Amino acid sequence: MHNEMMSDKFHEECGVFGIIGHEKSAELTYYGLYALQHRGQESAGIVTVDGRKLYQHKGMGLVSEVFNEEILKTLVGNAAIGHVRYSTTGDSSVANAQPLTFGFQRGNMALAHNGNLTNAYQIHGRLERQGSIFQTTSDTEVVAHLIAKSGMPTIEENMRESLSVIKGAYAILILTDDKLVAVRDPHGLRPLALGQFEGAYVVASETCAFDAIGASYVRDVEPGEMIIIDKNGLRSQKFAHASKTSFCTFEYIYFARPDSDIDGFNVHSIRKKLGKLLAEEHPVEADVVIGVPDSSISAAIGYAEETAIPYEIGLIKNRYVGRTFIQPSQELRERGVKLKLSAVRKVVEGKRVVLIDDSIVRGTTSKRIVQMLREAGATEVHLLISSPPVKDACYYGIDTSAREELIAADKTVKEIQEYIGADSLHYLSEEKMLSAFGVTDMANHKFCNACFTGTYPTEIYESLEKHMLER
Structure with a gap:
């Protein structure tokens, strides 16, 4: 599907950006995504929330092509998450453009994900057999279904239960009616950093997005950490401990922007x-x-x-x-x-x-x-x-x-x-x-040097294919 169209370089799958506690959340997310454009040029999307309702816009193309001032004015609310995408799992269509949005019993939820779930195919099949109906071919939707099925009372507990099932690499941002949740996989395979801007908290794949809006870098999200930010401030919990971290060397060699700092290295x-x-x-x-x-x-x-x-x-x-x-x-x-x-x-x-x-x-x-x-x-x-x-x-x-x-x-x-x-x-x-x-x-x-050595930090499932959910 993509192989015949790719240039002779690897492509990073995605970039994510989130902010909570700022009246100009959509505009700031736009500038944050613009700084992360190198991480994905296929589609872009922003979802905002005003406490009751989600507002979204996404489309195929570059950030500057998908958004304009008029569109940004329609994205109201003081919290937002955004996404730029180059597809790996799931095909090239606006249906797979992120953030993905869902309404379920306990309110609204939007998800943005950078990474790849190595057991998505298995979970997807199991959920379908249990009656789940999927709208996209993206592995990110698997996470949303797991959260929706979890009967725990809070989003954090739902997340913890869902994260105990998924394997692979992920930096995930979740926006609910009143919270922004950020999680990073236990191995730290995909980068994610925390910052602050004018009293608001920001989270992004790379620190260059903080520089773009004038935010200050606070720290990296730790492998296996979940950060929950709401009107009461920020709290953190560890949902998993890996035997060892596995930061991606290719982020430094090729993907990331030279002005970004990732896990303590410029x-x-x-x-x-x-x-x-x-x-x-x-x-x-x-x-x-x-x-x-x-x-x-x-x-x-x-x-x-x-x-x-x-x-x-x-x-x-x-x-x-x-x-x-x-x-x-x-x-x-x-x-x-x-x-x-x-x-x-x-x-x-x-x-x-x-x-x-x-x-x-x-x-x-x-x-x-x-x-x-x-x-x-x-x-x-x-x-x-x-x-x-x-x-x-x-x-x-x-x-x-x-x-x-x-x-x-x-x-x-x-x-x-x-x-x-x-x-x-x-x-x-x-x-x-x-x-x-x-x-x-x-x-x-x-x-993680798996692309050089063939030694992978997590289990790779036999049925995993490059476009595992495409049929």
Whole structure:
């Protein structure tokens, strides 16, 4: 469904934003989502509440395309949650756009979810057999049905009971008539942070959303923590304890914005450190270092500083071209890279170029960029990757390809180099990558590297498919 349309990069599934206690909740959520746009470009939605009624608007496209001033005026209330989406589970339609809203016996509820539930397929089947009727193919709806079925007296108790059933990765925001609830999975696989703004509380996937509205960062939501915010203030409870946390290294390598801080680490600083470590591990004789914009710029600067090879802007990104994943064919996707990126001839002509990128997924984009640099006159192109080879699929809310589509799953580094056409190809080792976070004990650390190692922090069910609820 999506595989033929995706560009040659992983895609984060979603970004979430919530606020309670501010009269301009819809407007602030709009700006928060705008800052999280990189986490999903397929659909956007906002739900507000005024204590009695939910107000919602969602649609396909970018935040700026889905909302305007007139629409935001209709979203009244002092609490809101918002969502930007790139679908993994569930198909591409406005029905699956979030937040999802529900009315049931105990009032109204809206849900926004970043992540992927690895046992959603099993729960979905069980709930259907018990009489549940599903409106969407999104795994998020499974959570809503579990909450609705729970007979506990409070939303917190309903949530606790539901969360004891679901497995996988999740950062979930729930808006009720009088509360905002934020939960993060026990492993901390998906990020979630808490902030404050003018007496209101805000929650977001990344701290860059706080910066966008002028909110102050308070702390990260802890793995296995549920935060409940209402007119009485904030209270917190632990609903689960994992044997170990498993923060996603790919958030730092590629997904998150460089100005975000996640679980105590600044994204730009980590990327720059990965570049320095790449230089230590793989020094190359060259005349210029360039990075693939935007996610690899920080690593390229780190590599250049460490080697004293000049850093230059050798690739320019056209920011007004639609994302390459909207182009259906392989041929168009490869052509689309040229629409999106152009080489700066004066920078690379007659030069030995070190090209820094954060990852190689299928290899099609890397191949086209190397070709583009040669066409612009580069005499040598050395491709260096600031992460290990991606060999396995992710089941935690990142739209990776099926394993057989990952070039490193069945090709050696030498074979990948030959396919891409680079003069040399070097990956950062897992050990060096983890050392950027201060890890010294490879057997005992707090990060998820499943896409590099195939070792998953949670059980992966045999019947789990990439689009598990699609029929």
